[in-house]
Amino acid sequence: MRKTTNKPTFIPKMYCALFGHDFRVTKKVTYHVKEYACKHCKKELTTNSNGALIELTPKFRGINAILSRIHHSKTRRLRTHP
Template identity: 45%
Template sequence: MKNTTSPKGNFFSALFCNLFGHHYVVSRKVTGHIKEYTCLHCQKQVTTDASGKLSALTPQMREINSALQDMYRKRSGRMVQNVA
């Protein structure tokens, strides 16, 4: 039997998303207000941009989110140490 799955999901899942829209779930929390989402059906990945809207998760955006997450973790770690 021929395998019809692709990196972005299978044909029927993509068709479902085209008809009814994507069903995004949070795949990674970058900061308190920036998150990365993945569609359950077609595996499309998006992230929130500077204006709060969803945009495609490109390699450049993934790198920016990683750097932002590192800075956010370091800053929140310092804030916790200063309070205690």
């Protein structure tokens, strides 16, 4: 009697453990701060004020939302100045 074996399901986290995360920019907050998400395990990162990559927690998502708003209002103002 043959036991039907399911194909081993590809675990994204396993892939990341072996090959590393494959981060893509999901959002440009400012020139220096970006949000990233791993293509495989959906882990999210962001750049903090020191330029280091840290995990994107709800707290930082909030900070980024504010930064983004400030950044965009700044760039809009800059455009009116030659």
